[in-house]
Amino acid sequence: MLRFLVTRLSSSLVVFVVIAIGLFVLVRLAPGDPADALVPLDANPGDRQALVEQARVQLGLDKPLPLQFVLWFGNLVTGNLGFSFQTNQPVAQMLGDRLGPTLLLSGTALAVGLLVALPVGIAIAVRRNGISDTAVSSVSVIALAIPSFFSAMLGIWIFAVQLRVLPFAGMNTPGDSSPGDLFLHLVLPVGILALAVAASFIRYIRGGMLEQLGQDYIRTVMAKGSGPFRATMHGFRNSLIPLVTVLALYIPLYFAGAVVVETVFSWPGIGQLAINALVNRDYPVIIAFGLYVAVLVLVCNLLADVAYALVDPRVRSVR
Amino acid sequence: MTVTEPVLSLQSVNLELKTPDGYVRILRDVTFDVAPGEIVGVVGESGSGKSMTALTVMRLLPPKARVQAARIGFDGDDLATTSPRALRRVRGKRIGMVFQDPMTSLDPVIQVGRQIDEAYRIHHPGVGRAEARAQTVRMLELVGVPDAANRARQYPHQWSGGMRQRAVIAMALVNDPKLILADEPTTALDATIQAQVLDALARARDELGVAVVLITHDLGVIAQFASRVIVMYAGGVVEVATTRELFEDSRHPYSAALIQSRPGAHRRGEPLVAIPGRPPLMTDLPEGCPFAPRCASPYKSAVCVTDRPELERSVDGRLSACHFRDHHQEVVA
Numbered sequence: 311m312l313r314f315l316v317t318r319l320s321s322s323l324v325v326f327v328v329i330a331i332g333l334f335v336l337v338r339l340a341p342g343d344p345a346d347a348l349v350p351l352d353a354n355p356g357d358r359q360a361l362v363e364q365a366r367v368q369l370g371l372d373k374p375l376p377l378q379f380v381l382w383f384g385n386l387v388t389g390n391l392g393f394s395f396q397t398n399q400p401v402a403q404m405l406g407d408r409l410g411p412t413l414l415l416s417g418t419a420l421a422v423g424l425l426v427a428l429p430v431g432i433a434i435a436v437r438r439n440g441i442s443d444t445a446v447s448s449v450s451v452i453a454l455a456i457p458s459f460f461s462a463m464l465g466i467w468i469f470a471v472q473l474r475v476l477p478f479a480g481m482n483t484p485g486d487s488s489p490g491d492l493f494l495h496l497v498l499p500v501g502i503l504a505l506a507v508a509a510s511f512i513r514y515i516r517g518g519m520l521e522q523l524g525q526d527y528i529r530t531v532m533a534k535g536s537g538p539f540r541a542t543m544h545g546f547r548n549s550l551i552p553l554v555t556v557l558a559l560y561i562p563l564y565f566a567g568a569v570v571v572e573t574v575f576s577w578p579g580i581g582q583l584a585i586n587a588l589v590n591r592d593y594p595v596i597i598a599f600g601l602y603v604a605v606l607v608l609v610c611n612l613l614a615d616v617a618y619a620l621v622d623p624r625v626r627s628v629r
Numbered sequence: 630m631t632v633t634e635p636v637l638s639l640q641s642v643n644l645e646l647k648t649p650d651g652y653v654r655i656l657r658d659v660t661f662d663v664a665p666g667e668i669v670g671v672v673g674e675s676g677s678g679k680s681m682t683a684l685t686v687m688r689l690l691p692p693k694a695r696v697q698a699a700r701i702g703f704d705g706d707d708l709a710t711t712s713p714r715a716l717r718r719v720r721g722k723r724i725g726m727v728f729q730d731p732m733t734s735l736d737p738v739i740q741v742g743r744q745i746d747e748a749y750r751i752h753h754p755g756v757g758r759a760e761a762r763a764q765t766v767r768m769l770e771l772v773g774v775p776d777a778a779n780r781a782r783q784y785p786h787q788w789s790g791g792m793r794q795r796a797v798i799a800m801a802l803v804n805d806p807k808l809i810l811a812d813e814p815t816t817a818l819d820a821t822i823q824a825q826v827l828d829a830l831a832r833a834r835d836e837l838g839v840a841v842v843l844i845t846h847d848l849g850v851i852a853q854f855a856s857r858v859i860v861m862y863a864g865g866v867v868e869v870a871t872t873r874e875l876f877e878d879s880r881h882p883y884s885a886a887l888i889q890s891r892p893g894a895h896r897r898g899e900p901l902v903a904i905p906g907r908p909p910l911m912t913d914l915p916e917g918c919p920f921a922p923r924c925a926s927p928y929k930s931a932v933c934v935t936d937r938p939e940l941e942r943s944v945d946g947r948l949s950a951c952h953f954r955d956h957h958q959e960v961v962a
Binding site: 525526530533534537544547548551622627 | 687726730733738740800
């Protein structure tokens with residue numbers, strides 16, 4: 311297991327460096343000039359050219375590309391992600407400020423969605439093709455088909471505008487930083503995200519369970535004299551194997567920031583930061599965001615491999 | 630000779646399964662007895678209802694299956710009228726079951742020993758892990774698993790097919806049942822392993838006195854291990870005989886044809902003998918004897934096509950579902 315971890319970690323590192331180079335090059339290749347974007351358009355046309363050149367030197371963009379990369383990568387390994395072209399703030403700090411809200415929002419949504427999806431998915435698989443199965447499956451398709459900006463606005467309209475029971479913007483009411491206030495602000499965005507999570511996971515769990523419940527070993531368990539509950543648990547234990555894969559794909563997706571929901575609810579998360587940086591060609595922030603996603607994906611894949619070994623003894627003995 | 634009460638007694642067991650085209654009758658008036666401690670073979674082609682008979686006794690049937698039976702007598706109870714809850718206390722405790730494919734009949738993510746422990750603990754609620762494991766190891770040793778205590782901590786994929794089937798047999802035996810239903814227990818195993826696994830089953834019978842219903846399509850297995858044989862065709866029993874009677878003086882042309890089509894029965898250099906045609910579809914059974922279209926008996930006559938023969942005694946007491954059960958049956962070449 312230890313050997314496995316060391317090999318996997320080192321290959322992850324190589325992948326990370328390759329992604330870093332790729333990101334750096336890709337962003338430089340993108341059309342548009344960040345130095346130009348930094349200087350106000352209404353500046354005196356005569357001075358403007360000089361101002362743009364000055365900005366270019368300030369940002370270090372006048373140096374040859376390989377040199378820019380070496381400087382940037384040297385900073386990266388020492389934990390310095392550079393400074394935002396836009397705000398001049400350290401990028402690491404900007405990212406750090408946004409990380410907490412995103413992890414809180416997406417983490418809670420994933421947890422809530424899974425907590426709903428697990429029992430419901432298992433229950434409808436056991437009663438396949440029954441009324442509950444048909445009803446839940448239809449609702450989950452509908453929930454998946456509704457775009458989140460629509461369900462978000464519908465939620466705001468019902469709970470914030472009509473019923474006036476929930477806030478709909480930001481993380482807390484200005485001047486009130488109590489956990490209760492934070493909780494109220496979480497309800498709507500978490501609810502919208504969790505709905506989508508639950509809708510897709512109910513389908514994955516149902517499908518996985520149906521596959522397992524048809525296996526021969528379930529019949530063996532029944533032949534031992536066990537009840538349906540025990541047989542279902544055997545099936546569930548086995549259905550975890552494909553579920554780990556799906557989860558490893560979903561976690562980076564959500565922790566990279568739920569862009570739409572964060573935007574609708576003015577949630578100060580990473581998704582919003584990334585969108586702003588993209589619109590303003592804020593290279594250091596774009597690159598840092600890309601690296602953050604890369605790390606997320608690599609870490610989740612690593613965790614998924616460890617989780618496979620935990621849930622499937624066949625994987626364990628191969629290594 | 631004292632008459633012993635049979636451990637299992639099927640009387641007119643009928644089974645219908647739901648298909649997209651409606652209900653189809655799978656078993657038709659299946660009737661036979663199994664005496665305590667005996668090994669009874671059940672033979673027949675694929676689709677003859679052998680496995681379904683076993684699954685009907687255990688009531689491990691697909692949803693919406695319909696069972697109608699005069700009686701499924703087992704050890705003093707009638708399983709045909711037993712509630713599903715009470716049946717759970719029969720399954721695995723008083724009747725053990727061994728399935729065909731040991732590669733798929735064990736849960737792949739649970740240690741082999743734990744799966745056997747589970748079978749024991751389901752029926753012994755107060756018992757601790759250690760005691761269950763001791764029983765598990767005893768059973769694994771009985772069926773010939775070497776180093777049982779250590780191997781019990783391994784997972785199914787670490788066991789060979791033959792060893793896994795021993796584990797399934799140990800699981801079926803762990804609660805000291807009266808009866809084992811073995812559904813083609815060696816079909817998925819290669820020939821050298823087959824004999825070892827069947828020996829393990831026979832040893833269990835000798836030491837624990839458990840009766841075994843051995844479902845197979847291999848007459849060689851029957852000849853070697855079973856004392857009596859039930860021959861099934863198209864969902865019904867066509868002949869019940871001792872193994873010797875069946876091989877020397879079969880009273881149903883289907884039994885005779887089966888015996889003659891054994892690979893061991895043909896002469897070197899000649900083609901293998903096969904029964905012409907195929908078993909009838911259960912949705913489309915002929916009006917008379919279901920075997921009539923394929924029958925090669927010299928006695929075959931018009932009555933075979935018009936009247937369905939029931940399983941009845943011949944003049945000399947043999948059980949056969951052939952109009953000509955009083956005659957020795959042989960296939961005319």
